[in-house]
Amino acid sequence: MFQEASNFLNFVEELYTQDTAGVSLVEFNAKEMLMHQGSAAQHVFILKSGLCKISLVEENGKEYILAFLSTGEILGELELIRDEPRLCSVQALNKVEAYKLTKTCFLNLLNTDLKLNRLIINAYAERITNTSKKASFQKLYTSENGLQRILKLQETENIEISKADLSAYLGISVRSLNRSLKKLKEEE
Amino acid sequence: MFQEASNFLNFVEELYTQDTAGVSLVEFNAKEMLMHQGSAAQHVFILKSGLCKISLVEENGKEYILAFLSTGEILGELELIRDEPRLCSVQALNKVEAYKLTKTCFLNLLNTDLKLNRLIINAYAERITNTSKKASFQKLYTSENGLQRILKLQETENIEISKADLSAYLGISVRSLNRSLKKLKEEE
DNA sequence: GTTTAGTTGGGACACATGTCCTTGTTTAAG
DNA sequence: CTTAAACAAGGACATGTGTCCCAACTAAAC
Numbered sequence: 550m551f552q553e554a555s556n557f558l559n560f561v562e563e564l565y566t567q568d569t570a571g572v573s574l575v576e577f578n579a580k581e582m583l584m585h586q587g588s589a590a591q592h593v594f595i596l597k598s599g600l601c602k603i604s605l606v607e608e609n610g611k612e613y614i615l616a617f618l619s620t621g622e623i624l625g626e627l628e629l630i631r632d633e634p635r636l637c638s639v640q641a642l643n644k645v646e647a648y649k650l651t652k653t654c655f656l657n658l659l660n661t662d663l664k665l666n667r668l669i670i671n672a673y674a675e676r677i678t679n680t681s682k683k684a685s686f687q688k689l690y691t692s693e694n695g696l697q698r699i700l701k702l703q704e705t706e707n708i709e710i711s712k713a714d715l716s717a718y719l720g721i722s723v724r725s726l727n728r729s730l731k732k733l734k735e736e737e
Numbered sequence: 738m739f740q741e742a743s744n745f746l747n748f749v750e751e752l753y754t755q756d757t758a759g760v761s762l763v764e765f766n767a768k769e770m771l772m773h774q775g776s777a778a779q780h781v782f783i784l785k786s787g788l789c790k791i792s793l794v795e796e797n798g799k800e801y802i803l804a805f806l807s808t809g810e811i812l813g814e815l816e817l818i819r820d821e822p823r824l825c826s827v828q829a830l831n832k833v834e835a836y837k838l839t840k841t842c843f844l845n846l847l848n849t850d851l852k853l854n855r856l857i858i859n860a861y862a863e864r865i866t867n868t869s870k871k872a873s874f875q876k877l878y879t880s881e882n883g884l885q886r887i888l889k890l891q892e893t894e895n896i897e898i899s900k901a902d903l904s905a906y907l908g909i910s911v912r913s914l915n916r917s918l919k920k921l922k923e924e925e
Numbered sequence: 926g927t928t929t930a931g932t933t934g935g936g937a938c939a940c941a942t943g944t945c946c947t948t949g950t951t952t953a954a955g
Numbered sequence: 956c957t958t959a960a961a962c963a964a965g966g967a968c969a970t971g972t973g974t975c976c977c978a979a980c981t982a983a984a985c
Contacts, residue, residue: 605873613873630862636869659858666854670847673861674818680865681824684872685793685801688908691941712963720876725942727964879971913972915934
């Protein structure tokens with residue numbers, strides 16, 4: 550989720566300024582896809598600026614947003630480590646800049662650089678914690694509680710998420726989201 | 738979740754046979770707690786044999802089981818890495834044997850041993866994938882679908898999970914679990 | 926063997942959410 | 956400016972799940 554820009558950014562910016570092979574800087578417009586669910590994994594991205602959503606679509610056609618990713622976060626490395634196709638899609642929600650590392654470059658660094666290992670492990674520990682908490686909360690509380698949380702986060706991080714994305718994040722239909730929004734408005 | 742015994746076991750058994758300081762072998766009876774949610778984190782466990790559940794209790798008193806852990810899996814290391822209290826509780830479901838590493842020993846190894854780093858990263862990549870898939874599935878499908886999956890897993894892994902634990906894993910009440918079980922039985 | 930306490934399963938009602946369709950608004954094309 | 960298509964919100968009904976309580980069964984204590 551949203552967190553202070555981690556040392557991933559520092560780490561990769563150093564590589565970039567040293568003209569390391571396999572490291573480049575790329576841009577995406579709002580709505581552009583950085584990654585497609587099910588496709589082969591070739592790169593890792595580290596967000597320099599902007600906001601993305603990471604989501605997956607189930608066989609019944611429904612979309613679930615696992616998290617929103619922002620500056621300093623790494624994405625796409627899971628599938629390189631596991632050597633599997635993309636588990637999720639990633640889409641830019643606004644103008645996004647990101648460092649792009651090739652698979653070869655990333656795996657080489659992972660095998661040799663203890664600092665990168667540490668950054669990955671720290672990021673993963675936080676991600677597992679956040680994913681577990683979100684899963685538990687969304688199953689054991691009503692959508693209204695979850696909605697209050699994401700609306701507060703939206704305000705704190707000064708971002709605006711569409712209704713379609715809000716409902717996908719909460720794992721409910723847009724109809725239900727509208728019900729809860731209306732109810733929250735009436736309770737003010 | 739359930740996976741082939743990873744090289745965690747090989748890794749720690751080598752440490753154990755070398756009489757490494759901070760490594761011991763411990764046993765737990767069924768129902769004994771290996772870890773308590775909210776308590777300080779002092780150790781890491783690697784399961785040698787047996788089955789555990791890892792769960793957390795929300796403020797509304799409801800319990801959610803994130804996963805069942807079995808032979809070869811590591812547990813309790815998240816909080817050492819993040820230097821935080823226990824996010825979850827872990828309870829033995831049958832007779833459990835586990836290697837126990839002190840915080841100092843574990844962090845020393847993590848800082849120096851690239852092999853352990855690799856094992857941790859691989860395990861985390863799998864855990865994030867599993868936790869994400871479970872969260873998405875449980876929000877976008879009915880409990881009946883989830884129940885079918887866990888019953889199949891129970892059969893495949895030759896284990897028996899209580900109704901209370903099944904409902905906590907699925908994030909539903911025991912009443913709802915009984916409805917789904919009855920419906921599945923009628924559909925046979 | 927009896928009594929008490931705990932456990933288990935289901936009925937009934939309430940609440941939360943999904944689905945489908947209608948209406949109104951907005952946007953885009955001609 | 957008009958028309959058509961797309962989008963958004965809500966009504967109505969259906970389904971899924973939660974809560975509460977009751978009855979029956981099981982286990983433990985005496």
